[in-house]
Each structure stands twice: as structure tokens, then as C-alpha cells.
Amino acid sequence: MxxxxxxxxxxxxxxxxxxxxxxxxxxxxxxxxxxxxxxxxxxxxxxxxxxxxxxxxxxxxxxxxxxxxxxxxxxxxxxxxSTLYPKDPKKRALVDRSLNFDFSFLAQLSEVMVF
CATH class of the missing domain: 3.40.30.10 (Glutaredoxin)
Structure with a gap:
């Protein structure tokens, strides 16, 4: 496949x-x-x-x-x-936090840009 x-x-x-x-x-x-x-x-x-x-x-x-x-x-x-995306929930949560960091950052940036 x-x-x-x-x-x-x-x-x-x-x-x-x-x-x-x-x-x-x-x-x-x-x-x-x-x-x-x-x-x-x-x-x-x-x-x-x-x-x-x-x-x-x-x-x-x-x-x-x-x-x-x-x-x-x-x-x-x-x-x-793979350790790239670990199975341990706490370690995976840290990876997920890094993957999704820009969600909160972009919201803050858009507030500044709008005003």
C-alpha cells in the first residue's frame, strides 16, 4: 500500500x-x-x-x-x-503542548493586530 x-x-x-x-x-x-x-x-x-x-x-x-x-x-x-510521540500521557501532553502552542500565541497576536 x-x-x-x-x-x-x-x-x-x-x-x-x-x-x-x-x-x-x-x-x-x-x-x-x-x-x-x-x-x-x-x-x-x-x-x-x-x-x-x-x-x-x-x-x-x-x-x-x-x-x-x-x-x-x-x-x-x-x-x-517512537519517542517522537511518546505513549506516556505526561510526556505526550508535553509534546501536544508544543504542537499546539501557536493556537494561544496567534490569538494574542490577533488582538494586538486588530487594535
Whole structure:
């Protein structure tokens, strides 16, 4: 079964997913999309990701987008014993905190930018 990762090299979330793939040494088909040419808006791509963002992972019949979810899925599916995403709830919580740090930071930044 092949795994495809649709990405753009200038996308931070794409690079995060790519780093996870490399760290876990997963054999994957990389499919770069040219966002400036609108390749993320084609009917073929919209069929797998109606959100038309990158990255998108296609693992057989399973399709997943959102970089954090992709990174967590890859660890859970292909390296469940990896220290990259530990099983221990406290250690995993620390990883999750780092993965989601920007949620609170961006809210604070938007308040400053709006005013």
C-alpha cells in the first residue's frame, strides 16, 4: 500500500509533516503542489481535500489533512513505540503542548493586530 503526501516546499505545515516522515524513516510518495499555479484548487485535489490546503496525506483509502493530525497519525500508525510521540500521557501532553502552542500565541497576536 502506498502513502502519498501532497505538500508545498514553502508551507511550514508541509515541512513539519515532511520532518516527521524523515524522522520516522517512512517510505512515502511526495507530491509537490504549485500553489501559485492553483494546483490545490483542481477538481482532483479538491476530491481528496475540500479544504484545499497542504499538507494532505493519502494512506490507501484513508485521507487526512491538517499537519498536526498527520504527524500524530504517522507516529501512531508507523512508529507507535517512537519517542517522537511518546505513549506516556505526561510526556505526550508535553509534546501536544508544543504542537499546539501557536493556537494561544496567534490569538494574542490577533488582538494586538486588530487594535
Amino acid at each position: 502506498s502513502i502519498d503526501l501532497y505538500y508545498n516546499k514553502f508551507s511550514g505545515p508541509s515541512r513539519a509533516a515532511l520532518m516527521t516522515v524523515r524522522q520516522l524513516n517512512i517510505d512515502i510518495n511526495l507530491k509537490q503542489l504549485d500553489l501559485s499555479a492553483g494546483e490545490h484548487m483542481t477538481p482532483e485535489y479538491l476530491a481528496i481535500n475540500p479544504n484545499h490546503k497542504v499538507p494532505t496525506l493519502v494512506d490507501g483509502e484513508f485521507v487526512l489533512w491538517e499537519s498536526r493530525a498527520i504527524m500524530q497519525y504517522l507516529c501512531n500508525r508507523y512508529a507507535p513505540d
